[in-house]
Amino acid sequence: MPLSTHFKRSEFACHCQCGFDTIDAATLEILEAVRQHFDAPVTVTSAARCRAHNASVGGASRSQHLYGRAADIKVRGVDPEAVRDWIAERFPQASLGLYLTFVHVDTRSDGPARWQG
Numbered sequence: 374m375p376l377s378t379h380f381k382r383s384e385f386a387c388h389c390q391c392g393f394d395t396i397d398a399a400t401l402e403i404l405e406a407v408r409q410h411f412d413a414p415v416t417v418t419s420a421a422r423c424r425a426h427n428a429s430v431g432g433a434s435r436s437q438h439l440y441g442r443a444a445d446i447k448v449r450g451v452d453p454e455a456v457r458d459w460i461a462e463r464f465p466q467a468s469l470g471l472y473l474t475f476v477h478v479d480t481r482s483d484g485p486a487r488w489q490g
Contacts, residue, residue, distance in 0.1 A: 395441030
């Protein structure tokens with residue numbers, strides 16, 4: 374079922390298939406804006422995570438993925454640094470982590486946090 378113009382709920386589901394598939398509306402708004410701005414497909418590589426799956430992938434104990442407020446994304450044909458920079462400019466309240474192949478985006482209430490992984 375579509376959540377927005379370009380994203381389906383299944384794209385945000387926990388990878389362990391436990392059924393947890395929550396995504397925060399503010400996070401979804403950022404991802405939709407990224408998709409529209411870059412006019413390229415956005416792949417969500419990780420979003421909602423249950424506690425067991427988060428632990429199995431080495432996620433932080435207070436990871437925003439646990440609350441459905443985070444997504445790790447790749448934009449086809451766009452360098453992750455360019456994606457991070459655009460989000461930081463357009464959504465200064467977003468927390469952003471830059472990694473070699475993806476960008477972590479979250480909408481924590483005590484942010485924004487910025488880091489490079």
